Amino acid sequence: MSLIRNPKEFGSGCLFAGFGLAAIVIGASYPVGTAARMGPGYFPRGLGMILVALGAILIIKSLRSKGARIAIKDVRPLLIVLGSVVLFGLTVVPLGLVLSTILLIVAASTASHEFRWKEATIASVLLAGFVVLAFGYGLKLQLPILPPFLGNGG
Amino acid sequence: MDLLSNLGIGFAVAFTFQNLFYCFIGVLLGTLIGVLPGIGPVPTIAMLLPITYALPPVSALIMLAGIYYGAQYGGSTTAILVNLPGESSSVVTCIDGYQMARRGKAGKALSVAALGSFIAGTFATIVVAAFAPPLAEFALKFGPAEYFSLMVLGLLAAVVLASGSLLKAIAMIVLGLLLGIIGTDVNSGLQRYTFGVPELSDGIGFVVVAMGLFGFAEIIVNLEHREHREVFTDNVTGLLLKWSEFKEALPAILRGTGIGSVLGILPGGGAMLSAFAAYTLEKKIAKDPSRFGKGAIQGVAGPESANNAGAQTSFIPLLTLGIPPNAVMALMVGAMTIHSIQPGPQVMTSNPQLFWGLIASMWIGNVMLVILNLPMIGIWVKLLKVPYRLLYPAILLFCCIGVYSLQNNVFDVLMTAVFGMIGWVFVKLECEPAPLLLGFILGPLMEENLRRALLLSRGDPTVFFTRPLSLGMLIAAGLLLLIIVLPAVRKTREEAFHEEAA
Numbered sequence: 001m002s003l004i005r006n007p008k009e010f011g012s013g014c015l016f017a018g019f020g021l022a023a024i025v026i027g028a029s030y031p032v033g034t035a036a037r038m039g040p041g042y043f044p045r046g047l048g049m050i051l052v053a054l055g056a057i058l059i060i061k062s063l064r065s066k067g068a069r070i071a072i073k074d075v076r077p078l079l080i081v082l083g084s085v086v087l088f089g090l091t092v093v094p095l096g097l098v099l100s101t102i103l104l105i106v107a108a109s110t111a112s113h114e115f116r117w118k119e120a121t122i123a124s125v126l127l128a129g130f131v132v133l134a135f136g137y138g139l140k141l142q143l144p145i146l147p148p149f150l151g152n153g154g
Numbered sequence: 155m156d157l158l159s160n161l162g163i164g165f166a167v168a169f170t171f172q173n174l175f176y177c178f179i180g181v182l183l184g185t186l187i188g189v190l191p192g193i194g195p196v197p198t199i200a201m202l203l204p205i206t207y208a209l210p211p212v213s214a215l216i217m218l219a220g221i222y223y224g225a226q227y228g229g230s231t232t233a234i235l236v237n238l239p240g241e242s243s244s245v246v247t248c249i250d251g252y253q254m255a256r257r258g259k260a261g262k263a264l265s266v267a268a269l270g271s272f273i274a275g276t277f278a279t280i281v282v283a284a285f286a287p288p289l290a291e292f293a294l295k296f297g298p299a300e301y302f303s304l305m306v307l308g309l310l311a312a313v314v315l316a317s318g319s320l321l322k323a324i325a326m327i328v329l330g331l332l333l334g335i336i337g338t339d340v341n342s343g344l345q346r347y348t349f350g351v352p353e354l355s356d357g358i359g360f361v362v363v364a365m366g367l368f369g370f371a372e373i374i375v376n377l378e379h380r381e382h383r384e385v386f387t388d389n390v391t392g393l394l395l396k397w398s399e400f401k402e403a404l405p406a407i408l409r410g411t412g413i414g415s416v417l418g419i420l421p422g423g424g425a426m427l428s429a430f431a432a433y434t435l436e437k438k439i440a441k442d443p444s445r446f447g448k449g450a451i452q453g454v455a456g457p458e459s460a461n462n463a464g465a466q467t468s469f470i471p472l473l474t475l476g477i478p479p480n481a482v483m484a485l486m487v488g489a490m491t492i493h494s495i496q497p498g499p500q501v502m503t504s505n506p507q508l509f510w511g512l513i514a515s516m517w518i519g520n521v522m523l524v525i526l527n528l529p530m531i532g533i534w535v536k537l538l539k540v541p542y543r544l545l546y547p548a549i550l551l552f553c554c555i556g557v558y559s560l561q562n563n564v565f566d567v568l569m570t571a572v573f574g575m576i577g578w579v580f581v582k583l584e585c586e587p588a589p590l591l592l593g594f595i596l597g598p599l600m601e602e603n604l605r606r607a608l609l610l611s612r613g614d615p616t617v618f619f620t621r622p623l624s625l626g627m628l629i630a631a632g633l634l635l636l637i638i639v640l641p642a643v644r645k646t647r648e649e650a651f652h653e654e655a656a
């Protein structure tokens with residue numbers, strides 16, 4: 001039997017304590033002031049201390065109470081979904097709305113266990129068309145539509 | 155009469171062609187997105203928010219409210235036909251609604267849900283109109299100390315009524331408060347926690363946080379599950395209720411409306427708690443409780459009425475105190491701030507057109523929901539047939555474009571991915587994200603009121619205990635905490651939420 005009996009509680013305790021500690025350390029240079037004249041460091045430092053305390057209680061509790069393990073079945077959806085969002089973010093300005101939409105849809109589709117190349121490609125082209133009409137021309141979004149090196153973008 | 159003349163102002167505003175149009179579009183889009191399984195009202199509102207930027211404030215808020223009701227109602231449709239709650243408040247609708255659908259009564263279940271929502275919506279509109287003004291007047295007497303205590307009470311109450319671990323939920327609030335103060339400090343001009351990134355000097359956008367924590371994280375978790383869905387789409391006919399069925403459903407609708415109207419006002423209450431309480435009540439007072447879970451019409455009528463009533467009365471704390479009682483209302487605060495309206499008691503006096511127009515449009519929105527949903531149910535059903543593998547990439551796309559258009563900024567898109575990651579970690583650790591969003595919205599407000607209260611009292615912290623109103627609220631907060639740690643209450647609370655999740 002391991003020491004940590006409630007992994008979810010232990011994990012969240014560490015997370016909260018970590019955030020609290022970070023808030024205190026990073027905010028160490030902000031002037032605290034007095035209660036009557038609160039400086040910018042007063043409130044965040046207080047919150048940081050509360051967070052560290054709550055985290056510590058959770059960690060202690062996790063050694064005593066019992067709980068289920070953290071279930072991570074498959075990290076592919078996480079990596080692919082967030083990866084395709086980042087891809088869209090990085091490509092939308094240099095490549096324009098049409099290409100970045102196609103990239104996002106095809107890349108994100110691969111996260112599903114029912115992924116089919118042909119279907120995803122067709123969907124991406126249709127969506128790109130819709131997005132250009134609705135957001136590019138309809139709502140007049142400030143975005144280049146085609147890659148700028150092809151001209152007439154944005 | 156005051157109430158009537160005020161409602162008159164409201165209907166005059168809401169009945170302009172422009173506002174009726176935006177209300178309609180809001181309800182339509184809200185239903186459209188809300189019907190999609192796995193997307194609740196929070197990501198729906200976050201996703202559609204950018205569309206409202208260009209509108210005048212009244213129209214924008216009317217449209218957003220329409221989106222909210224639409225999403226709420228669309229979620230019920232999904233619950234009944236797919237047994238998959240689109241949002242947490244339709245969890246209970248799944249139980250009997252889906253069973254009705256399996257017995258070929260899908261049309262009737264949908265009709266009861268629509269009818270119940272409409273009756274509840276009408277009643278709740280009157281409740282909001284009647285109770286908001288006196289409450290707002292009362293709130294005008296609040297000083298910074300009262301506001302600070304009120305926020306403590308509101309945040310704690312929201313946690314107590316939410317599901318899951320109390321300790322984790324409080325920590326999530328505090329983390330939210332911390333995230334909320336990222337950006338430039340209004341008093342000193344100091345950049346806090348911005349790491350020299352210029353995009354962070356205005357703070358993190360609340361849409362970014364909401365979309366990442368609620369939208370992206372949910373999609374990822376759905377993809378991990380690879381579940382198989384059974385959709386009842388072929389036999390959605392027979393929308394009309396028999397007179398005997400109507401007689402069975404009506405008392406449940408009225409009871410649900412009552413429960414929802416009361417619970418919606420409470421912080422942390424709103425739609426989900428109302429629906430759950432109504433279901434429990436129906437089961438308790440039924441002559442034959444064993445029918446529940448096997449397609450009892452009351453099991454749909456009660457919770458559906460309650461969640462709609464609760465959804466509507468949860469506007470009361472927002473409009474009168476400026477304190478959002480749940481995550482959806484937190485988004486509404488954000489939306490109002492974008493249109494430079496500071497939610498609170500002063501809105502009613504300084505901006506009566508907006509206030510009463512919004513209330514009147516709540517009722518109009520409910521009428522539109524009925525008109526839109528029953529005849530058009532075929533369209534929504536078709537939408538349910540779209541497989542998830544095609545749906546989620548499109549949702550991601552609209553989220554990305556929505557986030558980008560907030561400030562025409564790629565940084566926000568990348569930041570949303572970061573919050574998607576954090577949201578996924580929270581799901582794995584079983585930490586509810588809703589309290590974080592509440593804290594995030596209230597962070598700057600809470601700091602400001604604490605600062606002002608202590609400035610006025612010359613640094614004396616007893617100010618929170620010597621002012622009677624403030625003391626009352628802190629005592630209430632303390633009592634709430636005390637009650638929840640009492641073993642007996644804790645046990646029933648856990649059982650209650652366990653039953654709901656099952």
